[in-house]
Amino acid sequence: MKLFKTLILFFVSQTTLAQFHETIRTSRPGQAIEPFTVGKDILQFQQGLDYYSLADTKYPPHSFISNNVIRYGIIENIELSTLIDYQFEQTKLDTNSTYLSGLSNLHFGFRIHINDQKGWIPTTGFQVRLKVPKISNEFGSNQLATVMVLIANWNLPKNMSLGTNWILSYNGIDFYPTSKYILNFGFLIYKKWSGFIENYGQFRKNVFQTRFDGGFAYLINNNILLDISIGYGNNQNIQDYFISTGISWRIINFKKTIKK
Template sequence: MKYLPTFFLLILSNFCFGQFNETIRTGRPGQAIGAFTVGKNVLQFQQGLDYYSTAETNLPERFIFNNVVRYGISETVELSALVDYQYEDSGVDTAATTLKGISNLHFGFRVHLNDQKEWLPATGFQMRLKMPDVSEDFEANHLAPAMVFIANWSLPKNMSLATNWILSYNGNDPNPTGKYIVNFGFPIYNKFSGFVENYGHVNQSVFQTRFDGGFAYLVNNNVSVDLFGGYGHNQNVTDYFVSTGISWRIISFKKN
């Protein structure tokens, strides 16, 4: 462990290619994130409102207001924070419960490792730490890491394929969760684009998988809005969600 900081410094010192893109690159819509960072001195916000429910009336409904802030400290390294505020209602009249508060507070970084070379993907690595003791209703007892290896391919006709491979902890028990995401993106018309996605996770031999899809509209080079939804059927429970959001960035102080 004592050599870990030196290892990261050696990696970062080898990155000198540019990351800033003429149009905004965002983690919305969908679950997958990209291998690229925002670019040096670029400040980016990704905000959304999610609604989750199930076909079973005895399970809770959830609203989540999610916020991601990203800032590029170099062309290939960014710092980031994630803040989720959650409202949850059981919906059961006889024993109704309501939970609310910050359900996630993460701080971390993303590094772009390499660009795509023919069929070898562009890759990146992201790590964030979930903070403990930030909410009474959604408390994590310990600091918890989430690590993501990212592999992206640019395909012909402005299509794309993105994969994420994730190992994360919840901060309450020592059991890790392994996750995967496979995202296929495609243009629709003019400034409209779409995607379809499959994602899932396994924890203590329990496997769940879900599908989602939707579209985004590029308002201008620095602003994008989106709408998407998803569905799953696992362990005899059917669940679904819808999400809408906006991504925007500030580049006026970017140094040329």
């Protein structure tokens, strides 16, 4: 109990961190998430449409995922979040096609911004989400599962950045954890245009997989950002790829806005 109280006091005392940022900070595009929270009383939406398939396959499956993340800052350095994915999938064998659709992910969790960068000591954050089971007949898991992410980012010269995510997740089907990593290099292209390249991978039950992706983002204004990205992997003689596009937007002073 004393340890719990100490941790709460520590995080509350850090409310000078993760102050309101003039332009929107978002985890789109790419796989990596940033260590920052959205800021107190800011409601932020990150929405995208992803297309997945396999290459060099006679009957490749086609999968579309509507990805939605909702984030709300309860204090400057702590936020609550929800992940909602809806998936449509088509598989074909000869002349027979199978169609599946439904909720594929429903997560609830929080993120804490721990500290800002000091020299080579990175900006860090920590996120935990719980994966809700039995959300649809076609997709989802059988048991409650956790996804934990340790985040460490560095600001580099000339408007560049290096981001890392270190992830431990459970699928809710069995008790074998999956260890994941993400390495993200971000850079400014010109004025409101930015880009990134990533390498990310996972290790589970003695099987290692790695993939690469990259993309661009355009800042329409301080509160709205558009993005597009593509990714590719070649693991265990199977080639897969994806295309993703989306939008991130936020409402500042959300409580005041809904009272008007």
